[in-house]
Amino acid sequence: MEPSSKWKEITARAGYSAKTVMYVMLGVFILTSVFTALNREKASQSNVFITLKEQPLGQIFLGILVLGLACYACWRWLQIFITDKSDDDSLFIHVINKLFFCISGAFYFVAAYAGGKTLLEVQSSSSSQGSGKKVSEFLMQYEWGLLLVAAIGLCIIIFAVVQFKHAYTADFLKKFSLHALNQRIRKSVKITGRLGYTARGVVYSLVGGFFILAAVLSNPSQAGGLQKALETLMKQPFGPYLIAAVGAGFIMFGLYCALEAKYRKVD
Template sequence: MPDHLRAALAFGGYAAKTVVYCLLGLLIIGTAIGTFQAKTPSQKSVFVSIVQQPFGQILLGAVIIGMACYVLWRLTQAFFNADNLDSHSAKDIVMRIFYFVSAVIYGFGTYLAIKVFQGVRSSGSGSNSQQMSSNLMQETWGVWVVGICGALIIAFSFIQFKHAIKADFMDKFDRYAMSYRVDVIARLVGRCGFFARGIVYVLVGSFFTHAALTIDPQQAGGLQEALQTIMQQTYGQYGLAVVGAGFFTFGLFCALESWYHRT
C-alpha cells in the first residue's frame, strides 16, 4: 500500500477517534456533575449527540468515514505489517493480533454509527453486550466464547495500564517532528487516557467473565454498565468525572497521533 494512502487512513481514523473520545469524555463529565443529562452515556449517545447538532448528519457522516478509515488502517497494520514489526517476535505477533481485534471492535462501532445515521433505534431492554452474550449462549460453545472474550478484554485492560505507566505509546510518534512541549503534552494526555480506558475495560471484561461463569447473559455489560458501576461506588461521582476527563484527554492524544503518527 502506498505511503500516502496509509498516512491518509491513519489521519482520518485518528481524527474520528478525536471527535468520539472528546465528546464522550464531555458527556461523562456532564453526567458526573449532573448538568448535561441524567442518563449514563454510551457510545451510541455520542453518535446521537453528533447527529443532533447543526449539520449533524454531515458531521456524523464524516465521523463514520473516519472510523471506517481507522478500521482499514488497523487491518493494514494487522495483515500488511504497516509498522514493520518482526514476524518472528512473539510480542510483535501478539501486537498484530491486537490490531485485528481493534479493527473488529471499531468495525462494530462504525456499524452502530451507521445505524444512528440512518435513524435506526435498538429494540429490546438489554444492552448490546447483553444481547450479544444472550445470542452466543444459545450455542453449545457460546459460554466459552463469552468467557474468552472476557479474559481477552481484561488482558487488554492491563495493556492499557502498562501504556499509562511506561508511556511506551510514545514509540509510535515521529518525535523528531514534535517540539519538546508537544512531546510532554502527548505523554501526559496519553497516560491519563490509557489509564481511564484501562479502568473501563477491566470492568467490561469482568462483566463478560461473570456472565460466562454464571451462564447469565444479563451479567454482561459494556461501556454504559461500566460507567454505572463506577457511579454507584462511594464517591462514584468523582470517579466518573476522572474517567470522563481521561476519555477527553485520550481524544486529545488521538488528535496528536493524527498529526505525528509514524507511518
C-alpha cells in the same frame, strides 16, 4: 512521497481524527453523567452519533465521522501487512499484535456501520450495556457458550492490562518522531496518553469482569459495557469523583488521538 504512502497517511490521520471526536464526546457525556442517571444513559457510542446528527449541519459532520471511523478500520487492517517484526519482540508477540490490529479494525468498522445506520435513520435500540447482555445471551444458548463468554471477558481484561502498561511505561511515545517535536508537544503527548490509557484500562477492566461474572453465574444480565461500568463506579466510595476522573481521562485520550492525527509516524 509516493502516492501509496500518501494514501496511507491520509487514511491513518483521518482515522485518528475520528477517534478524537468519539472520545472527547464520550468523555463529556461521562462527566455530565456525574449529575444525573439520565445523562449516564447518554454515555454510549450510539448517543455520540445521535447528538452529533442533531447539531446544525449534523448530517454532514456525522457523515465525516463515519468516513473517519471507516478509514481507521482500514488503517488497522493495513497495519497487519505493513508492520514489521521488531527485534525486541518474539514471534508470539508479533502474531498477537497482528491479531489485535484485526480485531481493532473490526471494532471500528462496526462502529462506522452503526454511525451509518444513525445517519440513514435506521432505528436501533441497543446500548453499550444492552449489547454486552445480548452477546452473552446469544452465546449462552450453546453448550460451549459459557466458556466463550469467559474467554471474551479474559481477553478484555488482558487488553485492559495492556492499557495500564502503556500508561505506566509511556511506550506509545515510540509512535512519534520526538526529535521533531518541541518540548511542549512532547509533554502534551505524554500526559494525555498516560491519562487516556489509564481511563481506558479502568473501563475495560470492569467490562471484562462483567463478562467473566456472567459466565460464572450463568447469567447474561451480569454482562455490560460502558454504562454498567459507570453505574458500578457510582456505587463505590467517592463514586462521582471516580466517574469524573474516567470522563476526564476519555477526553485526554481524545486529545491524545488528536496529537496522533497530527504528529504520529505513519510510514
